[in-house]
Amino acid sequence: MKVCRRSFLSLVIGGAAGTALSPLPWKLIDDSSIWTQMWPWTPVPEDGEVSHVNTVCSLCPGGCGLTVRKVNERAIKIEGMKGYPVNDGGVCLLGLSGLQLLYGSTRVKTPLKRTGARGEGKWEKISWDEAIAEVAKKLADLRAKGLSHTVGCIAGSDRGTVAHLLGRFLTAYGSPNFIRTPSMQDSYEQTMYLMQGAQASAGFDVENADFILSFGSGLIDGWGSPVRMFKANSALKNKGKLVQVEPRLSNTAAKSDKWIPINPGTESALALGLAHVIIKESLYDYDFVNNYSFGFDDWTDDQGTSRKGFKQIVLDEYSPDDVAEITGISYSTIIDLAKSFARASKPLAICGRGQGNTPGSLSEFMAVHALNALVGNINKKGGVWAVPDPDYIRWPEVEMDINAAKGMRANRIDGAGGKTYPDSRYLLNRFPEAVNSGKEYPIEALFVVGANPVYTLPDSRAVKEAFDKIPFVVSFSSYMDETAANADLILPNHIFLERYEDVPMPAGLQKPVVGLSKPVVKPQFNTRHVGDVIIQIAKAFGGGIADSFPWDNYEACLQETLGRKWDTLNEDGFWLDSNFRAPGWERAFDTPSGKFEFFPRTLAAKNENTFPQFSPVEPEGNEGRFPLILIPYDYMRLASGFIGDPPFAIKTVEDTVLKGNDILVEVNPKSGRGFREGDQAILSTPKGSVKVRVHLFDGIMPGLVAMPRGLGHTAYDEYLADKGINFNELIGTVEDPVSGLDAAWGIRAKLTRA
Amino acid sequence: MSTLDDKAKEVSAEAVDEAETESPTEVNEKKQDNGPWGYIILFFIIGFAASLVIGWGIFPKVLYSQKKQPIDFNHVLHVAAVEEGCESCHFFREDGSFSGVPKLAQCVECHEEVQGEDPNEAKFVEEYVAKGREVPWLVYSKQPDCVFFSHIAHVNMGKMECDTCHGHIGESTHSKVYEENRITGYSRDIWGKNIAGLKKNTWDRMKMDDCAECHAENKAVPKTVETLPWPISWMPRPYEKPASSQVRVQIDKDACFVCHK
């Protein structure tokens, strides 16, 4: 037998025919297609019992209600809670990505103590008992030396039980240095106080307004309560107008009915110019102005000197011609804008640039607020409301011992409430300088809760220097953020999906609302509620300090504090003061005159030229050396607060903002001569130089460079760290002459070839 | 060095040689003509037969691995002991989702202590109940992750019996061997015991065509999935409506996403 080539071929053909008639190929094809649907590396939620838990988000001041879908014990998806008074079913990108904060790699899993140099990333795991004992010992030593006032606390909020526990602890211990992180809330609170005499936050009835005049507020870029603003903005499309005044074509400007580019930093001049037109054309609300306001007409002060009123000053100094010159907006645009604003049935003027994360100039806030007063939409449907904090935390007074009383008598390190800035409550922007100069006293220990000042405060270098000077920094962060990375001790808090906490007053809401964060899942790691830790530290002291904290634990404290509201909160997820009505005009103003003060008397007594005046906040730097001006911009897909972008969110940032690891800065083609799209460049300001790429953009006014906030993290995980530049490295602070708050809106800069 | 012409000459010379050497045996060769063809056919048959044996016999054995359930479970015994029949362990949750494989918590209600002599029972209590570990049951009917199937729509609304899809599993006294497809990781019950995919009973296979068959028969509207004259994977995507009226698959917008999530 000779096996020739033909026989072999025939074997193969026979084999092929047989195979085709067997199930083998067909089954393999089918199986491989099923295999592709089943890649074992694709994460798939397990099968099991589905449940939903309602909770409240505290990742930004928005305070949205959330509904979290769970399968068995695993949280699977975060959605907006239907019927919640803030967001009614909506959720933002950051809130949606909350699960990555819960299960992701940035969590601090157990108390950590630094072993290497600051920021080196060398940690030793310690037990909770050791951690608490260490903090208590350090604090006790300082107190024994009479240095209790040198302990500070930086917190993201001063509302709710956790903030109150922190404040209470400092009081009982003997330190006046509780400092809230800065935002437009500071300026609005002070505006409310000076012009209306109200200890209240500003609430904006955006849902009922029909003409919103926004001085750079990014309604759809994350201003105030972002999800609510998104919804209000969409609703406005059908029934009203949005006019956006800002030097850059932000997303909000692009979606508005009219974008008016303005020379940056001249917004208050425009507001006063609009007031001029409104007064001159007699378009203001007579009833409100004549019966419920003070300082509109000329008046006589306590010394008997006669003073010009708001009306006269504005008519004399802010004619449309003058204002056109200052702002770069045409005469006719100013006239038209003033008329359409005043003639709208519910006009509303708002300010606070971008997301409102910086306080800005107080006279700008007052000028914008004066516009609202002129059209009489204070405390009215569709207007600005003074909303008092829900008053449910009624704890007995702290019994201060001698040490505490002595400590509490010390001046605040940031100068808030002092001689220079009597009406300001917190001035964190002054903190780094105060620590670095050591003029007042050194800070020996610092607690940081719900904040990431090393990243979010302007002038990063000064902030870092200040932190280096503080010998004992304790971070309560759940994540390894920049502040935690530069701390000596990290006592990780549960994240918002693992803990109980009251979340009062969503930013900018015109009704008093308290939300309740509830544990959606069990704590995933060896973390502890910051409320519990404070109570435990207090108890470690014994004596009066321990007595001020009569609760066994935080949950007991919360339940007792909320009293009857507890059940409502647990069932509905929120408590709304149903008796609250628009405060109206009668008896609503607790100012020296009992009226709305166009010309705040308290200010006038101190300084005549503060308001209503446009006193430009000059950007730092020499024009000759730095021909351009750098301004920041906010953008919904970049979280720029104390939480950084989770991986889902950073993925959505387009490559005109971040390309690979390079940040792009926006430059008008006219100012960016010599640069092509995507070119590398060096951006320098008096504060430092960084490498960037250029994005030529017609939507930014010539002479400016715009940089997004929220990038340039050095901590967190590989998805976020080392991407782009932190704007705060390039800008310094400028103290507002009246409030002392940071009024900087930009800084001089230059762009050179890399 | 040879030119092209030279080569051509060499070739033709060889051809002549061959012709010469072959000519004396011409007669013999004709006799053996059937020989090579015979081999060719023989080899064809060998190849054909061998591949059929491989395809039908060996391939299925290699494709599936055999696994035993962690605990041998006796349905008959349990059905007799519980009060509410199948629903005692397999029930609908309040939200309408189906609790298919019971959780340990349900078993513990009766099995906190070892009952009877069965070594399986002892193992169950020792290894799972005592340690609070869930039993890693192998699920014969587990569908790919992308398949969405609602039990309540079929059982309560469609009034289907469990055994239409799951067979008479309630009458088993032992857990049968779980055959796992080495490529897909799925139970053999999905494709069917019969490697050709043929079935005698409704519960023999659980692929899309089987869903479709039943939906077509029962005119389960409005989201009807009907059988195709060809495998579904051959359909162009997105599914367009071909000219032939034979096409019986749902082509409404979003229809695919009723079952494929």
Ligand code: SF4
């Ligand atoms: S807007 Fe703020 S509060 Fe609301 S979901 Fe987003 S991060 Fe959370």
